[in-house]
Amino acid sequence: MPQYAVIIHSPAPADPAALTPDYLALLERYPAQIEELGGKEIAGFALEAGTTATSIRGDVVTDGPFTEAKEVVAGFFVLEAPDLDVALDIAKLNPACADGGVEVRPLFAWAPDGRA
Amino acid sequence: MNELERAVADAHRREWAFVLAATARVTGDLDLAEECVQDAYLAALDAWTRDGVPGKPGAWLTRTATRKALDLLRRDKVFRAKMPLLVEPDPEMDLTDATDEIPDDRLRLIFTCCHPALAREAQVALTLRLVCGVATPDISRAFLVSEPTMAARLTRAKKKIAAARIPYRVPGPADLPERLDAVLSVIHLLYTTGHTAPSGAGLVRADLVERAITLARMLLALMPDEPEVRGLLALLLLTDARRAARTDAEGRLVLLADQDRSLWDHAAIAEGRDLAVAAFRTGRVGRYAVQAAIASLHAVTPTDWPQVVGLYDLLLRIWPSPVVALNRAVAVAMADGPETALAEVERLAADDRLAGYHYLPAVRADLLRRLSRFEEAADAYRAAIALADNDAEREFLQSRLAEVVSG
Structure with a gap:
């Protein structure tokens, strides 16, 4: 089954x-909703606040997230789902969609012979 | 073109979508399917010269394309490593058999090309390439982008379908209304792009218009119970029926009221009206059916303007958009006079969503002209000319400007 990274973007x-x-209550219900829609969470992580991030571009080190934006990456999880339609249905239910949003991106699958 | 080339060209026009859709189901890969279908059409030229045109050209082409695909897949295992298109696990047919029954997968193909995870411009390009079989250089010309740009757009879209696993299937009932709306939007966009070329010379790119109408017909044959599909085909036919009268011999725009009605395609108008009536009878009218009903009223003299306004009220309820409100104002001007309409247009001018929309100052200018407020009209015409990007429309506005300036 294909796997997707679901990257959570929330207001900085x-x-x-x-x-x-309220948000935490929604988050608590989420794993059951994922299962119900036919997906499976393989792994998931929440991140500390964007203000704790350090970015490096070339050899310049700066304080803060890599891209300056209203929203920052707040976490991500790896989702296994039968196809993109199911993955999107699951992603739409993520509580982050209310004030931020999520990006659904397929994980790159290496072919057995090493070629893509 | 000799008789055989004509037979192949004919099969290309009629059967391309069917052949590609069936082949894609077997290959699980749109790129590979496209390549094999192209090869099958080339092979047809020789084989049909030798053996005659088969009774079912579509079945012949599908079997040939499928056989090629299976050969390639067997020879080069790397294709297997590619992430396949997802096909629902139903009993797969052996298409290499001499069976005549090949499942019709065109709807799967159409819904995959118009998947909401693809950008609208990618949906449009994919639909033209994969469903209509239009060659990439022709698509790039129609959309005024370079060939490499269009080729890259198509490649990117196909790659996303494979990598993100956009499923090759017709959406279930829960998602169907939204997904169907995307398909209808793509067809409508093809039509409007052809009907009023967004920039450059020439008001109609007839190819796109015809492709859009053919697609709408194909969709109606595949989904006969969807009133909005009927509505869309009705709208396209009714609008296109006036094509020959829309511009004069010099390519200048001719307003509806001034058009030579003998140039209208009355058979298309009759067909469009019947389709619109049938869509209304279902009691589930959507925006395309209502627009078609409005277009059919425009085809009658004298036009029943109060009824047109009534239909615009209905349309605004279904589809609350400032562009619809502006069109309604034009009908109000005909039904209740320019003064009432102008008040509505001024109210709409405050809507940011219409900023940069050249029809707003154009409509305003026309109303002011009819109220003999020539100086204000001239300013509005100038604003419209600055925003218009179609030569024929700009020329029309310029001629009106000259009229009001000379008083």
Whole structure:
């Protein structure tokens, strides 16, 4: 089954300690919804606030997330789903979609002979 | 073109979508399917010269393309490593058999090309290439981009379908209305691109218009119970029926009221009207059916303007858009006079979504002209000319400007 990275974008600074009780309640229901729609979460991570990030471009080190934007990456999870339609249905239910959004991106699958 | 080349060209026009859709189901890869179908059409020229044109050219071409695909897949295992198009696990038919029954997968192909995960411009390009079989250079010319740009757009889209696993299937009932709307939008966009070329000379790119109408017909044959498909075909036919009268011998725009009605295609108008009526009878009218009904009223003299306004009210409820509101104002001008309409247009001018839309100042200019407020009209015509990007339309606006300036 194909796997997708679901990358969560939330309004900066996206501090997980500042999540509202409502958001946390939605998040708690999410794994069951994923299963129900025919997907499987392989692994998932939440990130510390964007203000804790350090970026390096070339040899320049700067304080903050890599791209300056209203939203920053707040976390990601690896989703296994039968196809993109199912993956998108699952992604749409992520609570981050309410005030930020998510990016669904297929994981690159290496072919057995090493070629793509 | 000799008789045989004509038979192959004919099969290309009629059967391309069917052959490609069936082949893609077997290959699980659109690129490979496209290549094999192209080869099959080339092979047809020789084989049909030798053996005569088969009774079912579509079945012959599908079997030939499929056989080529299976050969390639067997010879080069690397294709297998590619992520395949997802096909629902139903009993796969052995298309290499001499069976005549080949499943019709055209709807799968159409819905895959118009998948919402693809950008609209990619949906349009894919539909022309894969469903209509239009060659890439012709698509690039129609959309005024370079050939490499269009080729890259197509490659990127096909790669995304494979890598992201956009499924090769007709959406289920829950998603169908939204997904069908995307398909209809693509066909409508093809039509409008051809009907009013967005820039450059020439008001109609007849090829695109005809492709759009053919697609709408194909879709209606495949989905006869969808009133909006009927509505779209009706709208295209009714609008296109006036094509010959829309421009004069010099290519200048002729307004509806001034068009030579003997140039209208009355058979297309009758067909369009019947389709629109049938769509209304289902009781599930959508925006295309209502637009078609409006277009059919425009084809009658004298036009029943109050009824046109009523249909625009219905359309605004289904599809609340400032562009619809502007068109409604034009009908209001005919039904209730330019003064009432101008008040509505001024209200719409405050809507940011219409900023840069050249029909807004053009409509405003026309209403001011009819109210003999010539100086204001001239300013509005100038604003419209600055925004218009079609030569024929710009020329029309310039002639109106000259009229109001000379008073």
